[in-house]
Amino acid sequence: MATQHDIALTRALTGIPGPLPPSGVIHVSFPHASRFTIVGNHLAQHDGLSLTAIGIGVHIQSLPAGSRVGIKALTARFAEGETTIAAALRELETHGYLYRTRARQTNGRLTTRTVFCDQPDALLRGGAVPPVAVELVPVRPVAVELAAVAPRPVMTPAVPAPAPAPAPTPVPEEAPPPVRVPSRIAPKPPRRPLPQPRELTPELHRAASALLADLRRHAPELVLSEDDVEELAPGAAAWLERGAHPDAIRHALTTELPQPPKYPAKIVRHRLAVLLPPPLPGAQELAPARRTPVTPFQTCEGCDRAFRSPDPGHCRDCRARYWEAA
Structure with a gap:
């Protein structure tokens, strides 16, 4: 069987016009019937999509309308897991190939409506959608044969014919809600920069590099290269400069890792930037607030009324009476 395939391939290559390229792929094309x-x-050569997203996009485009293309259906069809397929569908949504909306049916139930666009740029430019071809099948009329019956005169009084009953008003069916396609693709939020220490001393750089290189002892998945350690060392140094204990940093970088972690350096970089603790407060921030001194109560020597004053004596009314008497 392999020999027959080799012979057929050699014959096909011989029939290709022009010189064959010295390297790279050679296309043997036959028209599809x-x-x-x-x-x-x-889509097939998209530089912003992963190979999984391109393959799933081509697969969805080849399916007939009404096929199930959810995460469960694609997981049952292919060997990739739910996490990989869900990430690929999000990539297709980000680049405008896939839209998933919630639509209410006539019975009141909410369902997910999936729309796949084979040319997102044409959709954003407002290109016309080709109409759906509908085949109309003519209905053959049925001939009804009536038996001939001789008429007989019947002597009956004339009775007025009843008025025809009004035809029922047809109730229009509720049309399904239109599919709302976003006018433009929402851009991704910018990635947080790697934190930097105020001063990267040699001792601080050495401690941060040792902490990052030692991560694989606690999480075998986090194997960082020398270039990764050199690039991420300022981020770990910023944590150490803010008083974070090495055990706390190690716990933040190695706990609840995605399985399997495809890009360990990106995971460490993301957590160093997002989980960065604030600087430790100083002694002035932790000192209790000073209380405002309160003027004590005094007892008036003339009327025994209580009043606020730093020194004992008379209240305001008694002082006014004594002043008038004087």
């Missing part, structure tokens, strides 16, 4: 899908190079 059935079971084929037209896929644009903007």
Whole structure:
């Protein structure tokens, strides 16, 4: 069987016009007569999509309308897990190929409506959508044969014919809500920069590098290269400069890791930037607030009324009476 394939391949290569390239792929193309899908190079060669997202996008585009393309259905069809497929679907949504909206059916139930656009740029430019071809099947009329019956005169009084009953008013069916397609793709939020210490001393850089290189002892998945350690050392140094204990830093970087972690350096960088603790407060911030001195109560020597004053004596009314008497 392999020999037949080799012979057929050699014959096909011989029929290709022009010189063959010395390296790279060589295309042996035959026209498809059935079971084929037209896929644009903007999807097949997309530089912003992963290979998994491109493959799932081509697979969804090849399916007929009404096929299930949820995470559960794709996981049952392919060997990739739910996390990988969910990430690929989010990539297709980000680049405008896939839209998932909630639609209410006529019975009141909410369902997820999935729309796949094979040319997102044309959709954003307002391109026309080709109408759906509907085949109309003519209905053959049925001939009804009536038996001929001789008429007989009947002597009956004339009775007025009843008025025809009004035809029922047809109730229009509730149309499904339109699919709302976002006008533009929301940009991703900018990535937080790696924290930097105020002063990266040699001792601080050495301690941060040792902490990062030692992560694989506590989490075998976090194997960092020398370049990764050199790049991430300022972020770990910022944690140490803010008084974080090495055990606390190690716990923050190695707890609840995604399985399997594909990019250990990106995970460490993200956690160093997002989970950075605030600087330790100083003695002035931790000192209790000073209380405002309160003027004590005094007892008036003339009327025994209580009044506030730093020194004993008479209240305001008694002082006024004594002043008038004087």
